[in-house]
Amino acid sequence: MLRQHVRTLQGTGRGQCSKSFVPAIRQELVMIALFQGLGLLLQDNALHRLPFDEQVAHWRDKTDAQLDEELSLLKVAKKQWVIASIIGWQAISLILLGVITHQLWQNDYHLTFSRVVIIFTSWASILFVMWYIADLFDHSAGFERWLRAFNSRARVTPDADSVECVADALDMTRRYPEVLRYKQEVTSKRELRHEDIVNMREMGRLRRYTELLRDLDRFDGAPRLVANA
Structure with a gap:
C-alpha cells in the first residue's frame, strides 16, 4: 500500500514537471x-x-x-x-x-x-x-x-504578382534564351515564386539594356539603306 502511494506521488510529480516545462x-x-x-x-x-x-x-x-x-x-x-x-x-x-x-x-x-x-x-x-x-x-x-x-518566397498569386508583371516575365522568357533556361531549371525542381518573376524580369531588362546600348553605340545618324527586292 505504501509503495503504491509513493508511485502515485512520483507519477503526479512527473506530470506537474512536464506541464510546467511546456x-x-x-x-x-x-x-x-x-x-x-x-x-x-x-x-x-x-x-x-x-x-x-x-x-x-x-x-x-x-x-x-x-x-x-x-x-x-x-x-x-x-x-x-x-x-x-x-x-x-x-x-x-x-x-x-x-x-x-x-x-x-x-x-x-x-x-x-x-x-x-x-x-x-x-x-x-x-x-x-x-x-x-x-x-x-x-x-x-x-x-x-x-x-x-x-x-x-511566396508562391505566385494574383495579389502579389500583377498581370503586367507576369506578362513581362513571359515576354522576357520568349525573347531571351537565358531567361527561358532559368525558368526551366527552376520549374524542374519547384514552383515559381515571387522572386523568380522578379529575377526573370530583371534578367530580361539587363539583356534589353545591353542590346539598346550596343545599338546606340553603333548609331551614327546615317540613313539606313533599304535593299530593293
Whole structure:
C-alpha cells in the first residue's frame, strides 16, 4: 500500500514537471524562431549586396522544402518581432518621458500649464524621433523588410504578382534564351515564386539594356539603306 502511494506521488510529480516545462519550451522555441528569422533577414541583406548573377544562382538552387520552411519561420518570427518592437519602443519612450518629468518636478510638485505643455511637447517629439529612427531601420530589419522577405518566397498569386508583371516575365522568357533556361531549371525542381518573376524580369531588362546600348553605340545618324527586292 505504501509503495503504491509513493508511485502515485512520483507519477503526479512527473506530470506537474512536464506541464510546467511546456510553456518554457514553447517560449524558448519562439525566441529561437525570432533570432533565426533575424538571421534570415541578415542573409537576405547580404545577398542583395552581391552581384545579380550570384543572386540568380542562389534562388535557382532553392527547393520547395527550403522555401516552405523559411516561410513558416518568417511567419512566426514576424509576429514576435512586431510585438517586441512595440513593447521596446514604448518602453524607451516612457523612460525618456519619465526622466523629463522627474527633472520638471524635482524641486516642487505644482502642476502648471507650462509644465503640462512641456510634457506633451516632449512626448510628441520623442514619438516623432523614434518614428523617424524606426523608419530608417525599417529598410534593413524592420516590418517592411519582414514583409519583403516573406513575399519574395511566396508562391505566385494574383495579389502579389500583377498581370503586367507576369506578362513581362513571359515576354522576357520568349525573347531571351537565358531567361527561358532559368525558368526551366527552376520549374524542374519547384514552383515559381515571387522572386523568380522578379529575377526573370530583371534578367530580361539587363539583356534589353545591353542590346539598346550596343545599338546606340553603333548609331551614327546615317540613313539606313533599304535593299530593293
